[in-house]
Amino acid sequence: MRNFIYENPTKIIFGKDREKEVGKHTAEHGTKVLLHYGGGSIEKYGTYDAVVKSLEEAGIEYVELGGVKPNPRLELVKKGIDIVEKENIDFILAVGGGSVIDSAKTIAVGHYYDGDVWDFFESNAKIKQALAVGVVLTIPAAGSESSTSAVITKMEGEHKLSINSKHIRPQFAIMNPELTYTLPDYQTAAGAVDIMSHILERYFTKTKNVELTDRLCEAALKTMITNTPLVLEDNENYAARAEIMWTGSIAHNNLLDTGRIGDWASHGIEHELSALYDVAHGAGLAVILPAWMEYVYEHDLERFAQYAVRVWGVDPDFKDLKWTAEQGIKKTREFFKSIGMPLTLKELGVPGDRLEEMAAKVVAGKERGSIVKIDKEDVLNIYKSVLK
Amino acid sequence: MRNFIYENPTKIIFGKDREKEVGKHTAEHGTKVLLHYGGGSIEKYGTYDAVVKSLEEAGIEYVELGGVKPNPRLELVKKGIDIVEKENIDFILAVGGGSVIDSAKTIAVGHYYDGDVWDFFESNAKIKQALAVGVVLTIPAAGSESSTSAVITKMEGEHKLSINSKHIRPQFAIMNPELTYTLPDYQTAAGAVDIMSHILERYFTKTKNVELTDRLCEAALKTMITNTPLVLEDNENYAARAEIMWTGSIAHNNLLDTGRIGDWASHGIEHELSALYDVAHGAGLAVILPAWMEYVYEHDLERFAQYAVRVWGVDPDFKDLKWTAEQGIKKTREFFKSIGMPLTLKELGVPGDRLEEMAAKVVAGKERGSIVKIDKEDVLNIYKSVLK
Numbered sequence: 183m184r185n186f187i188y189e190n191p192t193k194i195i196f197g198k199d200r201e202k203e204v205g206k207h208t209a210e211h212g213t214k215v216l217l218h219y220g221g222g223s224i225e226k227y228g229t230y231d232a233v234v235k236s237l238e239e240a241g242i243e244y245v246e247l248g249g250v251k252p253n254p255r256l257e258l259v260k261k262g263i264d265i266v267e268k269e270n271i272d273f274i275l276a277v278g279g280g281s282v283i284d285s286a287k288t289i290a291v292g293h294y295y296d297g298d299v300w301d302f303f304e305s306n307a308k309i310k311q312a313l314a315v316g317v318v319l320t321i322p323a324a325g326s327e328s329s330t331s332a333v334i335t336k337m338e339g340e341h342k343l344s345i346n347s348k349h350i351r352p353q354f355a356i357m358n359p360e361l362t363y364t365l366p367d368y369q370t371a372a373g374a375v376d377i378m379s380h381i382l383e384r385y386f387t388k389t390k391n392v393e394l395t396d397r398l399c400e401a402a403l404k405t406m407i408t409n410t411p412l413v414l415e416d417n418e419n420y421a422a423r424a425e426i427m428w429t430g431s432i433a434h435n436n437l438l439d440t441g442r443i444g445d446w447a448s449h450g451i452e453h454e455l456s457a458l459y460d461v462a463h464g465a466g467l468a469v470i471l472p473a474w475m476e477y478v479y480e481h482d483l484e485r486f487a488q489y490a491v492r493v494w495g496v497d498p499d500f501k502d503l504k505w506t507a508e509q510g511i512k513k514t515r516e517f518f519k520s521i522g523m524p525l526t527l528k529e530l531g532v533p534g535d536r537l538e539e540m541a542a543k544v545v546a547g548k549e550r551g552s553i554v555k556i557d558k559e560d561v562l563n564i565y566k567s568v569l570k
Numbered sequence: 571m572r573n574f575i576y577e578n579p580t581k582i583i584f585g586k587d588r589e590k591e592v593g594k595h596t597a598e599h600g601t602k603v604l605l606h607y608g609g610g611s612i613e614k615y616g617t618y619d620a621v622v623k624s625l626e627e628a629g630i631e632y633v634e635l636g637g638v639k640p641n642p643r644l645e646l647v648k649k650g651i652d653i654v655e656k657e658n659i660d661f662i663l664a665v666g667g668g669s670v671i672d673s674a675k676t677i678a679v680g681h682y683y684d685g686d687v688w689d690f691f692e693s694n695a696k697i698k699q700a701l702a703v704g705v706v707l708t709i710p711a712a713g714s715e716s717s718t719s720a721v722i723t724k725m726e727g728e729h730k731l732s733i734n735s736k737h738i739r740p741q742f743a744i745m746n747p748e749l750t751y752t753l754p755d756y757q758t759a760a761g762a763v764d765i766m767s768h769i770l771e772r773y774f775t776k777t778k779n780v781e782l783t784d785r786l787c788e789a790a791l792k793t794m795i796t797n798t799p800l801v802l803e804d805n806e807n808y809a810a811r812a813e814i815m816w817t818g819s820i821a822h823n824n825l826l827d828t829g830r831i832g833d834w835a836s837h838g839i840e841h842e843l844s845a846l847y848d849v850a851h852g853a854g855l856a857v858i859l860p861a862w863m864e865y866v867y868e869h870d871l872e873r874f875a876q877y878a879v880r881v882w883g884v885d886p887d888f889k890d891l892k893w894t895a896e897q898g899i900k901k902t903r904e905f906f907k908s909i910g911m912p913l914t915l916k917e918l919g920v921p922g923d924r925l926e927e928m929a930a931k932v933v934a935g936k937e938r939g940s941i942v943k944i945d946k947e948d949v950l951n952i953y954k955s956v957l958k
Contacts, residue, residue: 186584196573196576400785421571440584441585
């Protein structure tokens with residue numbers, strides 16, 4: 183186990199009807215709020231009304247900025263920064279999923295910076311301060327509700343980059359599993375893959391002696407494997423929705439990688455798909471993650487065999503760890519397929535004509551991954567292995 | 571899953587040599603420190619010197635108060651409150667295990683209260699404020715380093731009672747597994763049982779649909795079962811010491827009971843043993859916990875069978891869940907015995923002449939437990955079942 187520092191002060195307010203308390207929690211941090219959200223679904227399903235009512239009851243003023251898109255855009259962030267400045271806003275409330283939260287976090291950072299907020303994403307500036315952010319979560323997937331990161335897309339140049347700072351960790355996250363009942367199946371499944379990949383990218387590590395976090399990861403993965411089919415079968419299965427929603431936060435709040443170093447190559451390889459073709463991050467990961475596993479597993483048969491046995495219940499063949507390890511990858515693919523996810527770039531709707539360019543952007547001059555360092559050639563091979 | 575609120579802002583600073591950073595972390599919270607500790611072991615093994623050096627380097631003034639005993643006493647707490655007042659102290663640094671931390675927390679609370687600090691323990695006053703507390707942990711057991719509770723013993727009347735408040739959660743906890751190398755085996759084992767019981771008292775619940783937290787509990791229990799024998803075999807096994815130390819915090823930081831209600835009858839039943847006979851809490855639990863399991867398991871065979879199968883690897887007999895459940899209890903006892911823990915009151919050194927009185931104090935007019943409500947008669951039966 184490596185030395186580590188762990189802290190996660192985000193207050194989780196979990197359960198039925200919790201969004202009705204948002205005013206009270208917001209009032210602990212601010213008086214005038216930027217209410218940030220995406221499309222029409224929060225209005226359609228009553229979340230918007232509940233939030234606004236609660237804010238009003240708590241005497242909180244608010245200014246609205248909707249229109250956040252999946253793979254959130256820098257352009258809207260800049261609009262948000264202007265509004266915050268002009269309206270003297272002191273708190274940002276994100277109502278939505280990871281895209282809305284990441285957009286809110288970036289506005290929060292941009293408020294205290296005179297230059298272009300994109301500087302932070304290109305590591306040309308260091309985050310020293312941010313407005314406080316709160317969350318009403320409606321999509322379990324990105325884990326952004328209690329994380330220190332945000333991912334933003336700059337359309338010009340088709341860049342998708344991230345920032346990381348303790349200053350952007352939300353103050354609170356309100357999580358009512360009922361708000362996820364209306365998610366389309368495809369989005370539920372893509373969210374589940376995103377959650378599983380947050381766990382898996384931590385699970386696959388070269389760090390030795392990490393038994394507790396191994397086992398915690400396995401616990402979280404098994405919970406996803408049981409519950410994702412249940413919510414696809416019955417969208418209003420509260421118990422299963424609750425398991426997924428809470429697992430989604432724990433998957434990405436950094437508890438699961440205390441004392442270990444994750445790999446994260448798959449996330450990098452997928453980001454280019456989302457940046458260029460605007461595909462759902464989780465759907466892209468369903469294609470890339472097993473392809474990456476297949477490409478690297480022989481470098482650590484013991485760990486991949488452990489994954490197969492402990493997570494998927496494969497009976498180990500100790501004389502053939504390779505076979506054992508392969509069963510885990512096979513079961514991962516079968517599971518993703520069973521929940522309606524694509525397994526090839528073709529099924530994802532990504533053509534093969536820009537793979538070179540994408541691979542170059544993934545590595546951007548440096549190697550990726552930690553289990554195995556992979557370069558541009560490797561990324562290209564991984565893309566090609568799942569072309570059709 | 572039940573509605574819940576979860577937050578745990580304690581900053582964990584984990585790993586080798588971390589105690590040398592204590593000055594830096596303390597400086598974020600205070601300028602004049604009450605340095606609170608127990609007996610001579612921290613001096614003997616160099617922890618005291620490292621801490622004092624780091625405080626001095628950070629320009630922190632400190633006043634010392636040593637002498638905290640296991641099952642920490644109200645009398646020393648009161649002395650601490652006086653020192654804090656007289657010396658204008660603004661931060662309390664606990665260097666030790668749960669007893670030292672709980673004593674520090676109680677001093678922190680007493681500082682802002684004009685009356686007798688014992689009022690809080692008897693629920694005659696409500697905690698509204700406390701001095702900030704930091705921890706250098708030397709004994710993994712109580713989980714007090716990131717918890718909101720403290721247990722104190724009042725010798726007069728032999729009372730052992732607890733308080734619970736977010737105000738007493740430590741600001742930071744420095745955890746270097748090397749500092750636990752010198753623990754006597756008995757104390758290591760008793761600490762392990764305490765940790766396991768913090769998990770088990772959360773695990774045994776009547777709340778339905780708690781898959782994630784069930785599995786996280788099982789992960790933490792399995793980690794303890796693997797690593798406790800390893801550290802008893804080799805006291806300086808860093809990897810195993812690290813697993814136990816981190817599991818000890820996670821066992822009691824409330825993550826494992828998000829959305830569920832634990833039982834806690836065993837803790838209550840044990841506390842009277844410690845209050846009257848000053849036995850190690852974990853050793854008392856090694857006697858009481860399996861006895862409690864045996865007394866209540868027929869009320870929830872499914873859960874006890876799950877425990878046997880998932881935690882202890884028992885092959886389930888689905889036609890005989892009672893048998894399956896019993897194997898888990900049997901294995902728990904065998905494990906406690908294998909690590910040198912007592913299994914009867916006699917082995918613990920507790921005579922049978924005051925059991926009535928103890929049972930009456932455990933329930934104190936109200937029932938205990940949640941899986942099954944138990945009254946004075948039940949507590950007495952549990953004591954008697956493990957008399958010799």
